[in-house]
Amino acid sequence: MSSDLVLEAKGIETHFLSRGEPVKAVRGVSFSLARGEKLGIVGESGSGKSALALTVLGLLDPPGKVVGGEVWLHGRRLDLADEREWSSVRGRHISLVYQDPMVALDPVKTIGWQIAEVIRRHNPAIGRAALRRRVVELLREVGVGDAERRADSYPHQYSGGMRQRVVVAMALANDPDVLIADEPTTALDVTTQAQVLDLLDRLTTDHGSAVILITHNMGVVAEFCDRVLVMYAGRIVEEASTSELFAHQAHPYTEALLSAVMRPDQLPRGPLPTIPGAPVALDALPDGCAFAPRCPVRQAKCELEPPPNVELGGLGHGKAECHFAVERTKAAPALPR
Amino acid sequence: MAFRETARTVVGRVISGAVTVLLATFLSFALLRVFPGDPARTVLGSLATPESIANLRHEMGLDRALPTQFWIYIRDFFTGDWGFSYATGVPVRTLMGQRIMATVELALTAFLLAFIPALALALVVTYRPRKWLDASARGLAYIAIGTPTFWLALLALIVGFVNWHILPGPEGRLSVDVSPPPHITGLYLFDSFFTGHFATFGNAAWHILLPALVLAFPSFGFMFLLLRVNLLEVRNEPFLLVVRSKGVSRWWAFVRHALPNAFLPTLTASGLVLAGLLTGTVLVEAVFAWPGAGALVVDSVQRQDFAVVQAFILLAAVIYVVINTLVDVLYGIVDPRVRLRGAGAAA
Numbered sequence: 001m002s003s004d005l006v007l008e009a010k011g012i013e014t015h016f017l018s019r020g021e022p023v024k025a026v027r028g029v030s031f032s033l034a035r036g037e038k039l040g041i042v043g044e045s046g047s048g049k050s051a052l053a054l055t056v057l058g059l060l061d062p063p064g065k066v067v068g069g070e071v072w073l074h075g076r077r078l079d080l081a082d083e084r085e086w087s088s089v090r091g092r093h094i095s096l097v098y099q100d101p102m103v104a105l106d107p108v109k110t111i112g113w114q115i116a117e118v119i120r121r122h123n124p125a126i127g128r129a130a131l132r133r134r135v136v137e138l139l140r141e142v143g144v145g146d147a148e149r150r151a152d153s154y155p156h157q158y159s160g161g162m163r164q165r166v167v168v169a170m171a172l173a174n175d176p177d178v179l180i181a182d183e184p185t186t187a188l189d190v191t192t193q194a195q196v197l198d199l200l201d202r203l204t205t206d207h208g209s210a211v212i213l214i215t216h217n218m219g220v221v222a223e224f225c226d227r228v229l230v231m232y233a234g235r236i237v238e239e240a241s242t243s244e245l246f247a248h249q250a251h252p253y254t255e256a257l258l259s260a261v262m263r264p265d266q267l268p269r270g271p272l273p274t275i276p277g278a279p280v281a282l283d284a285l286p287d288g289c290a291f292a293p294r295c296p297v298r299q300a301k302c303e304l305e306p307p308p309n310v311e312l313g314g315l316g317h318g319k320a321e322c323h324f325a326v327e328r329t330k331a332a333p334a335l336p337r
Numbered sequence: 338m339a340f341r342e343t344a345r346t347v348v349g350r351v352i353s354g355a356v357t358v359l360l361a362t363f364l365s366f367a368l369l370r371v372f373p374g375d376p377a378r379t380v381l382g383s384l385a386t387p388e389s390i391a392n393l394r395h396e397m398g399l400d401r402a403l404p405t406q407f408w409i410y411i412r413d414f415f416t417g418d419w420g421f422s423y424a425t426g427v428p429v430r431t432l433m434g435q436r437i438m439a440t441v442e443l444a445l446t447a448f449l450l451a452f453i454p455a456l457a458l459a460l461v462v463t464y465r466p467r468k469w470l471d472a473s474a475r476g477l478a479y480i481a482i483g484t485p486t487f488w489l490a491l492l493a494l495i496v497g498f499v500n501w502h503i504l505p506g507p508e509g510r511l512s513v514d515v516s517p518p519p520h521i522t523g524l525y526l527f528d529s530f531f532t533g534h535f536a537t538f539g540n541a542a543w544h545i546l547l548p549a550l551v552l553a554f555p556s557f558g559f560m561f562l563l564l565r566v567n568l569l570e571v572r573n574e575p576f577l578l579v580v581r582s583k584g585v586s587r588w589w590a591f592v593r594h595a596l597p598n599a600f601l602p603t604l605t606a607s608g609l610v611l612a613g614l615l616t617g618t619v620l621v622e623a624v625f626a627w628p629g630a631g632a633l634v635v636d637s638v639q640r641q642d643f644a645v646v647q648a649f650i651l652l653a654a655v656i657y658v659v660i661n662t663l664v665d666v667l668y669g670i671v672d673p674r675v676r677l678r679g680a681g682a683a684a
Contacts, residue, residue: 057582059578059581059582062466083586083587084586087581087584087585087586088584089584090581090582090583090584091582091583091584091585092584095582095583096578096579096582098575098578098579098582100575103574103575103576104575104576104579105576105579106576106580106594106598107576107598107673107674108597108598108601108671108672108673108674109594110673117580117583117585118583118584121583121584121585122584154673154674156673156674167579170579170583171582
């Protein structure tokens with residue numbers, strides 16, 4: 001294992017067990033994350049992004065269950081860890097920025113106390129004064145003005161954008177190796193989104209943290225990520241560097257996702273572009289390609305055989321899980337190299 | 338700023354509390370004027386002459402206009418003159434004073450015996466969903482709420498005293514051969530413990546156990562159900578996930594974050610339960626011969642000793658109002674969203 005590899009997930013299988021067939025939210029997902037890398041995971045709602053994030057954080061609660069796969073952090077296997085070991089890792093080596101800042105903070109504890117909690121948890125010996133100094137310093141770093149006084153405020157006295165800054169401060173407090181940001185800006189208005197994203201970008205670089213950014217927003221991906229995983233129905237259907245992916249989409253699903261992105265200077269006339277149909281039911285998956293029922297270029301074989309995972313490195317692209325990935329990539333216009 | 342806000346809240350609560358007490362005063366005054374039976378005749382007996390009754394009525398002020406009587410009644414109550422017990426001739430305040438601490442001790446003990454198990458059980462049941470455990474606990478709570486206190490009291494006596502001989506019979510707060518501890522608060526458990534009379538403490542604890550448990554049982558069921566519902570609601574709040582993502586263990590996240598949030602809505606109910614226990618000891622005291630205010634009221638009702646009953650009704654109203662006011666003020670201290678409402682808006 002390369003020392004530059006921070007996090008590695010191998011063949012993750014996460015199911016939600018309910019009455020009847022289990023819902024297979026994550027079906028054999030593998031990926032790795034290099035030190036300081038910014039990795040995007042994109043997909044529609046219900047594609048398994050958040051279940052994957054919770055699996056990597058060891059925070060999946062019943063009825064969710066990790067039924068297979070391995071999670072490695074710095075060569076240390078985590079998926080077999082007990083709650084005690086997990087909790088010594090969370091907040092120290094892996095942390096989370098939750099999607100909705102309005103509900104991410106305890107309403108009856110001060111902002112400062114909640115930031116202090118994560119520092120104290122992993123450094124019990126820290127003195128009161130040092131702890132306070134660190135809390136104020138973090139608040140300043142994420143751009144909370146008058147931090148000394150505002151540390152004693154409660155969440156309801158902060159706006160949504162300010163609360164998300166606090167959540168970012170908590171996530172970065174112990175300089176984690178990996179920060180998982182699950183749709184960190186969806187609950188915010190557009191101008192605040194840009195500010196928070198900018199902050200996240202700058203601070204994760206400063207703190208040397210690698211980022212897994214979970215989003216359905218291709219614009220955010222283009223701005224933020226080095227590399228992208230595209231998820232559909234619990235599997236990674238395409239993986240490529242951001243520039244490769246925007247230049248060429250080896251998987252028809254990725255292509256459809258990108259064509260659904262609107263550019264303000266090129267607003268379409270008539271109905272907005274969408275991906276026809278609904279995501280496949282995860283408790284009744286088809287035999288063939290999970291995207292086949294919605295795919296505009298499907299052929300007979302797509303509905304019968306599961307597609308292979310095709311390595312496209314020789315063609316200047318990442319990987320894709322499509323029967324026609326090679327043909328599509330060869331036919332693509334010259335890729336930027 | 339926050340302080341002024343709190344002060345204003347407190348003043349508002351105190352005023353509305355005073356109005357409530359005044360209304361209760363009026364009600365208790367009116368009720369006793371409506372009841373059949375003439376206190377003067379009760380005092381003098383059935384053989385008294387009409388003249389002597391008229392004299393006594395004049396002396397007691399019963400021949401004056403009702404508004405005047407009401408005014409005197411309120412003034413006297415709040416200046417501490419609660420009248421005389423017609424039956425015994427002793428001032429009502431003295432009678433109450435002898436009895437009230439026995440009731441307070443019983444009610445406070447029952448409150449702890451209801452609250453602590455209710456909280457513990459609610460935590461266990463909601464921490465991890467276990468259907469059978471939850472169902473059994475809820476069943477127990479419904480039984481607790483539905484069981485008539487006097488029946489449970491008799492049953493407890495029969496089992497604990499008559500059959501098993503492990504608990505004292507209905508003989509009050511101490512065994513006959515044990516003398517009360519030096520008076521500090523009038524709470525025997527407290528007084529005996531802090532003056533080092535541990536044998537007396539043990540005896541008092543042994544005596545208070547059954548009546549307090551019986552009294553606590555319905556409140557336990559009520560508070561368990563309430564805490565359970567509030568904990569279930571808070572348990573799925575996303576901030577608990579965030580707390581756990583900081584490395585706080587699941588149990589600590591539950592105790593330090595879910596519990597305080599779940600406890601806030603329970604505060605009002607706790608106040609009502611405590612007030613209910615303080616004023617609802619009547620039946621239990623009667624069964625266990627507990628020399629408290631409740632037993633005094635039972636005796637007084639039987640003797641048509643209105644002054645005592647009236648004083649008790651008013652006292653109960655004041656207890657309710659005071660506890661509720663305290664709870665409201667406590668909210669302002671405990672819940673930052675109430676405390677800081679209107680002060681320092683979001684940036």
